[in-house]
Amino acid sequence: MNNPSAGPSSKTKVGSSQSSETSFKRKRGVFQKDLQHMMYGFGDDPNPLPETVALVEDIVVEYVTDMVHKAQDIASKRGKLLTEDFLFLIRKDLPKLNRCTELLSMNEELKQARKAFEVDEEKLASTE
């Protein structure tokens, strides 16, 4: 099975000419490594079964796909897809909603921190 478009090496995507393709054959095992750690963290074995990881990946991709489609439906009235559309989708699911707002505010804080860091660096450079 020497299909050049499939296989683990395609994950790293050196040539991004196929970035708009939606062939799932190419996407096998994209999240495999991340998922192994994640499943262990949530309660699975330290070495989850490969077929389990593959199934979870399929389910997650389907979940994200369905959610994005729903978000697009909501956003189609306005035109552009925004982050707020996803937040609207999960508004009933409080743990997820809280987590997302937390992540977003942390992202903002990090951005501010990085900006401040750069300003300080400039100051140091100019005083020297």
Place this chain on the structure above:
Amino acid sequence: MQTMKQSKDPFEVAFEEQEESPPESPIAADENETQTPAAAAASGQGDDVGTSVPPSLPSTTTGAAISIGAAGPIVKSKEEDEEEDEDNMEIELGKFPPSGDPDKMAKMQTILSQFTDGQMNRYESFRRSGFQKANMKRLLTSITGSSKISVPMTIVVSGIAKMFVGELVETARIVMTERKERGPIRPCHIREAFRRLKLEGKVPRRSVPRLFR
């Protein structure tokens, strides 16, 4: 998955490769202990702490102490620069964002201090694991068809997806205890867990009517 032409198990190879990057490869020190860390932590603590640990640990809601590790998923998503990872983590630990409850933070600290090695290992994996930003971005781009996927959107979707994985795995473990089975989670458990989540309405269903039934 792929053909195991290599001499080793593909996961072993993957775990060895993983040595270079920050998240440690979870090695099974003692399987029984890591089996139910939440339950073990609950039994180790007092009752009031114990009842709050299992639900709050996996689904990080407003936990203030989580703010330390909340940098985890975001930090890890910048995996281009490994050193930056460490620096960012230290910035976060030093900043100690006051967005949280000092009570909750103190509680969290007491719990964390009493973790066994296996529990700490698992907790670390829980905190630091996440979807690669690049991969998620690629997936989102292919789904939406549009080119511009903002960084916050990637962060939000990654967070939601990670919590969904958590729901799947936890429900699968519940299914396993009901069936009195042990060991690694098998696909049949995941399928049953997925079915239950659908019944609970936690999975977005397409409202488009199916043409072919």
